[in-house]
Amino acid sequence: MNFDFSDDEKMVQDQIHRYLNDNCDFSRFRSVLEGNEPYSEQVWQGLAEMGVQGTAISSEYGGVEAGYLTLCLAAKEMGAHLAPVPFSTSVYLFAEALARYGSQAQKEKWLPLIASGQVKGTIAVSETLEEARADNIATSFKDDQVSGSKLVVPQGMVADVAIVLARKSDALTLAIVELEGVSRTPVEMVDPTMATSTLVFDNSAAEELGECSDGWDALADVHNRAAVLIAFEQIGGAEKALEMAVDYAKERFAFGRPIGSFQALKHMMADMYVALKLAESNCYYAAWALQNDSVDFALAAATARVSATQAFQLCSRDNIQVHGGMGFTWEFDCHLYYRRSNYLTLMLGGLATWEDKLIGALPAADAA
Amino acid sequence: MDFSDTKEEAVFREEVQAWIKGNAPEYLYEPLSTSGFGSTRTGDYDPLAEAKKWQKKKADAGWACIQWPSEYGGRGATPIQSVIWNQEEGVYGSLSRTFIIGQGMCAPTMMAYASEEQKQRYLPKLASGEEVWCQLFSEPHGGSDLAGLRTRAEKDGDDWVINGQKIWTSGAHYSDFGILITRTDPDVPKHKGLTMFFLDMRSEGVDIVPIKQANGDSGFNEVYFDNVRIPDVQRLGEVGEGWKVSLTTLMNERLAIGGSIATGFPEIKALVDELRVASGSAIEDSAVRSKLADWYAKSAGLQNTASRAISALSKGETPGPENSIGKLVAGGMMQDIAKFALDLQGLPGAIMDPEIASGSARLQAMLMRSPAVRIEGGTDQILRNIISERVLGLPEDMRADKGLPFNKIPTGN
Numbered sequence: 193m194n195f196d197f198s199d200d201e202k203m204v205q206d207q208i209h210r211y212l213n214d215n216c217d218f219s220r221f222r223s224v225l226e227g228n229e230p231y232s233e234q235v236w237q238g239l240a241e242m243g244v245q246g247t248a249i250s251s252e253y254g255g256v257e258a259g260y261l262t263l264c265l266a267a268k269e270m271g272a273h274l275a276p277v278p279f280s281t282s283v284y285l286f287a288e289a290l291a292r293y294g295s296q297a298q299k300e301k302w303l304p305l306i307a308s309g310q311v312k313g314t315i316a317v318s319e320t321l322e323e324a325r326a327d328n329i330a331t332s333f334k335d336d337q338v339s340g341s342k343l344v345v346p347q348g349m350v351a352d353v354a355i356v357l358a359r360k361s362d363a364l365t366l367a368i369v370e371l372e373g374v375s376r377t378p379v380e381m382v383d384p385t386m387a388t389s390t391l392v393f394d395n396s397a398a399e400e401l402g403e404c405s406d407g408w409d410a411l412a413d414v415h416n417r418a419a420v421l422i423a424f425e426q427i428g429g430a431e432k433a434l435e436m437a438v439d440y441a442k443e444r445f446a447f448g449r450p451i452g453s454f455q456a457l458k459h460m461m462a463d464m465y466v467a468l469k470l471a472e473s474n475c476y477y478a479a480w481a482l483q484n485d486s487v488d489f490a491l492a493a494a495t496a497r498v499s500a501t502q503a504f505q506l507c508s509r510d511n512i513q514v515h516g517g518m519g520f521t522w523e524f525d526c527h528l529y530y531r532r533s534n535y536l537t538l539m540l541g542g543l544a545t546w547e548d549k550l551i552g553a554l555p556a557a558d559a560a
Numbered sequence: 561m562d563f564s565d566t567k568e569e570a571v572f573r574e575e576v577q578a579w580i581k582g583n584a585p586e587y588l589y590e591p592l593s594t595s596g597f598g599s600t601r602t603g604d605y606d607p608l609a610e611a612k613k614w615q616k617k618k619a620d621a622g623w624a625c626i627q628w629p630s631e632y633g634g635r636g637a638t639p640i641q642s643v644i645w646n647q648e649e650g651v652y653g654s655l656s657r658t659f660i661i662g663q664g665m666c667a668p669t670m671m672a673y674a675s676e677e678q679k680q681r682y683l684p685k686l687a688s689g690e691e692v693w694c695q696l697f698s699e700p701h702g703g704s705d706l707a708g709l710r711t712r713a714e715k716d717g718d719d720w721v722i723n724g725q726k727i728w729t730s731g732a733h734y735s736d737f738g739i740l741i742t743r744t745d746p747d748v749p750k751h752k753g754l755t756m757f758f759l760d761m762r763s764e765g766v767d768i769v770p771i772k773q774a775n776g777d778s779g780f781n782e783v784y785f786d787n788v789r790i791p792d793v794q795r796l797g798e799v800g801e802g803w804k805v806s807l808t809t810l811m812n813e814r815l816a817i818g819g820s821i822a823t824g825f826p827e828i829k830a831l832v833d834e835l836r837v838a839s840g841s842a843i844e845d846s847a848v849r850s851k852l853a854d855w856y857a858k859s860a861g862l863q864n865t866a867s868r869a870i871s872a873l874s875k876g877e878t879p880g881p882e883n884s885i886g887k888l889v890a891g892g893m894m895q896d897i898a899k900f901a902l903d904l905q906g907l908p909g910a911i912m913d914p915e916i917a918s919g920s921a922r923l924q925a926m927l928m929r930s931p932a933v934r935i936e937g938g939t940d941q942i943l944r945n946i947i948s949e950r951v952l953g954l955p956e957d958m959r960a961d962k963g964l965p966f967n968k969i970p971t972g973n
Contacts, residue, residue, distance in 0.1 A: 193569075194562045195864075195871035260740055261561065307563065438952050453955035455941070458948035466885045470861025479865045480561045501855040544846070547853030551843070554856065 195476060197261055204258060205265035210242060212273040218525050224276035225528070230350050231266040231387055234279045236243025244281055249291070254304030264424045264479040271425030271504075274422070274434045274532055276385045278312045278347035280425065281538075284418035286313025289366060291353045292417075293410050295402025298368065314351040316342040316369075316391055317411065323541060324357075326364060328409045331393065335359035338398040338560045341358040341390065346539060348389030349378055356398065357407055364407030367398040381537035416539045420478045423493075423500035426536055427472050430500070433529040434464045437507070437514040438551040444516075449514050457514055471496070471503035494550035501537050501546065508533040563867075565644075566874070572641050576648045577622060584652050585614055585914040594920065599777075600654050608734055611658040613691025625663055632679055633687030636822045639873040661730055661876055662686050666739045669809045670758070673796035682737070682758075694735035694761070695809065696726040696783060701971070703728075704942050706741075707750045707803060708969070711785060712744035713757070720744075720757065720795070722765075728936070730770045732781040735761045739809065740790075741802050748966040749838075753966055754802030759790045777927035800941045813879040821866075823859040823890045824897035827922050828852065831901055834918070842904060851900060864885055871956070884951075891933035898927035913924030 197205075216235050223229055224532050248263040270279050290299055305311035318324045319331060319342055324444060331340025347355065348371075355506070356369050375392040376560045404410045438461060441452030451457055454515025478496035481489045508529040512519035519526040537543060565573055569769040573951060581611045591603035595810075602610045618624040619633060620887035628634025637645070646653060656663075667686055670679060685691040702709035711724025722742060732738065738761050745753035761768075770778040796804040832842040832852065839845050843852075865886070869879035901923040914921040934940045948954040961969040 193565065193867065193871050193874050194869045196561065198561075242631075407962070434952075438954065441954060449958065450955050452948075452959060455945070455957065458954050459944040461952055462944035464945040465952060466889060469865060469885055470858055470889065472859050473864035473868055474857060476561075476868065477860070479561070483561070483859065494853075495857050495860050498853055498859055502854070504859070544850060547850045548846070550853040550856060551849040554829070 194338070195480075197265060197476075198254055199212045201258075201262045201265055201292055204247075204262050205243065205269060207241075208266050208269045209239055209272075211238060211242060212269055212275060216273045216275050218274075218528065220526055221274045221276050221385060223366065226386075227384075229249050231278055231347070231385075232276050236279075236309060236312075237358070239275075239277065239279070243307070245279070245287075245309050247283075247305025249287060249303050249307045253299055254307040256307075260420075260483040261479050264421060264475070264482070267421045267424035267432050268428035269281065271428030271532075271536075273298040273425075274385070274429065274528055278387065280418070280422060281314035281347040281351065282306055282312050284421040285315040285414060286351075286353070286355055288417050289410070292414060293366060293401040293404040294368075298402055302368070311352045312347065312350055313353050313355070314347045315347045315355045315357075315411075315414070315497055316346055316348070317357045318344050320343065323545065329357055329359055329364060331356065331358040333360040333365055333398060333400065334551055336398055336400075337395045338367055338369055338393045339395055341392045344379055344381070345391050348376055349387040349389045353399070354391065357392070357411055358398070360400075360407075364411075366401045366404045366407045366410055368401065369396050369398045379534065383531040385498060385532075386535055412518065416490055417482060419493045419497040419540055419546070420475070420482045422470070422536055422540060423475050423478065423496040426500035426504035426533070427468060427475055429529050429536075430464075430468045430471065433462065433504070433507040433511040433526075433533075434468060436526065436529075437461055437464065437511040441514055460510050460513065462504075464510055467499070467503040467506045471499035474499045488553075491550065493552035494546050494553055497540075497546045498543065501543050504529075504533040504539060567875070569640060569644060573644050573648065576623075578643055579621065580648055580652070583617060583621070587656075588655070589651060597653065599925075600657060601847070602655075605926040607655075608658060612689045614652060614655045614829055615659060619688030624689070625667070628667070628671075628687060633684035640870065643870050644875060646932060658692060658731065659686075659689055660733075661695050662691075662735075665695050665809045666693040666737075666758075669739055669756070669796060669805060673805055674710050674758070675793070678793075687863075691736040692731060692734055694729050694732045694738040696729055696732075696738045697742040697806065697809075698726065698728040699826070700727050702727060706806070707754065709741060709743060709754070710967075711740075711742045712746075713744050713755055713790070715744075715792075716789075718792050718800070719789045720755075720792060722757075722759075722785040722790060724785050725823060726783040727780075727781050727783075728773070729768075729781045730779060732761065732783050733770060737761060738783075739796065741806050743966065744799055744802075747965050748800070749783040750961060750964055750966045751803040752800055752968065754806070755799050756796040756802040758794050758796060759788070759792050763788050763790070765789075774931065775925075777929075780919075794940055818848055821886050821890045822894065822926075823855070823862065823895040824923065824926050825855050827919055827926070828855070828897045828901045831919055831923065832942045834906060837904060848904070855893055855897055858889055859865065862889055884946055886938065887933065888940055888947075891930060892940065894926050894928035894933060898923045898930060 217236055220232050224231060243256045245265050245268055247258050248260050251257040254312040257473035290302050306313060320328050322328055331338055338356050351371055353370050356367050358365060360368055374396055379388045379390055381388045441457055442450055444451050474496045478492040481492035512526045512530060515526050518524050588602055595601040615624060622635045624639035626645055627633045627956040630636050650954040686693055699709045713720045713722050728733050737758055739758045741754055741756050743753050765786040767784040769782045770780055771780045772778055832848055835842040837845055840849050869883050872879045911917040912921055912924050917924055947954055
């Protein structure tokens, strides 16, 4: 048995880690947070030069074809560094939807542009204040045009192109829409660094994904795959939040001793570690299942997603608690992880949705 | 990543499978597989006799304690071979619970500190199950604070004279030998005045009294020492070095890898698949689904963490401290699952009779046994201390007794 990433995979991770350490510290995130730029063009281009956007894209379409295991480790670094770039929407969602459901011509057109970083993509789903369901999508697809309004689109302010979930007569479909000329309005979000916007389509030119027969099922499939990658972002963030808490608890003194010597805080951090470790192991398994199209992939993805969401939420929340009052200042970086963790929790549907999917994916009898 | 065996591992696995197929006590398969939680059912047969029989059979064929050197009754197998053995032995492995303390904790201590002659004398019989060992550590006044123990050992000629009391000693009533930690010097700080011995459990002055547990079972004992004499040659390690010796024992607490750790998940899943509640089928209820998903994710997390440890073993690495989370997670989860399962059924959920209750009352047994899981072998709180200090590197606890001679430490009575 070898349940670990290979040296080659870890080497790529290390390169991305070093690049982000040198070029993407918290000041980058804050620059976007404070509205100086909608995303970091510099980091996006730097990643593109290393070919990171094309990690799992086939070489036939201009990618590096290093596989999903490598992409998972890249995702972990994105999460750890809170990289303020439209990586998840372009790579895990737009490119995956294309690779899974695009026609040959569509793949040839779009995947090389994503792989090279020339184009930023996203996916547009939610329309109302309720979680998206097959029965609350009104945006219409007709005669190669879409019309309607999407309420919250991650990276909607910066994306060049979107996959849009739309109603085509009675069924749902997925269509590619170039966003030039589409009306966009920024939406204030819990994590403002995700360049989230409303998109309003008014007879915008659209092209259905060539191999998509049922838009809702296809979306669920794409979400399952993205869930594994987002889960790696979540454990990357959770690990950093825990590290921040531990470092602070060793340095900060109260009552004449480091606060990290108080059991109330030690045990809180031990629980953060436990949640992270369980999530990390589930993520490893899901990475394998994604790479190998394992029969239990849906279960593995939901399991990784549920535990990574729990771990990042716990670690980012209690990191603030360990920091005390200072943790609630704008100046300290604790809220950056708290914001990101809460955004990522909801990005593909909330925790309850994934818990439900997990149970739905369990075999009927004895499953542990 | 690759979940299959290496070529060598596959060959070994086949050899193990073939031997088990030809030799395992198949007549025990049924009762062992349906054992209630925390018990080993052997149907009409005596559990201790069957455990010894299977262990002896394994030993005679070279399949007992396979990681031990062959001169002490093992076969010098690698850690990964040991994992493969555990996986293949499966349900029959539960028979070996009788020997876990002796083989898993006493033996490594003997290997590190006993004389060569003693190792030759005791280890092979420990491996074969002909002699059972127990570990005499915990005391009424020293559980989590083990180094606070009070049992005295005083030198008298070539012997040591032991007086005091141990508690929570598993299997003392059927053990032949035990390792015993004592206080030899109360005038120095607590960790410095301890000394380790091994002794014959049938020595004069040893009195064993079973403890009736909160759940009604009796798996543990109190052991009283009244002027028990132990020859100095049975001392393990130097006088005053008992703490160091005990760490060898405790660090060898068997990694629960290869086998599966009980969490209660399969039991509650089976229950809710069948059960109906006010809203309809329990498995369709959103509150049930949410709880179940959380527990599944945790139990899968434990399983996948164990796979990573096996993977590390397979590469010749030592699994890291991540494996210490197993009992911490499983114990609390089992208690939560049991409580929730009973709650879903209303008053009938409180039925303990396995003939009447759903799932042979395994969940009810878990409810009553799980408090102990959260205490034995390191309480939840001690485990969190270990994780925060040894894994996260947080400062040690402030100790009010630090540097004080043992006999000056406040005791509250």
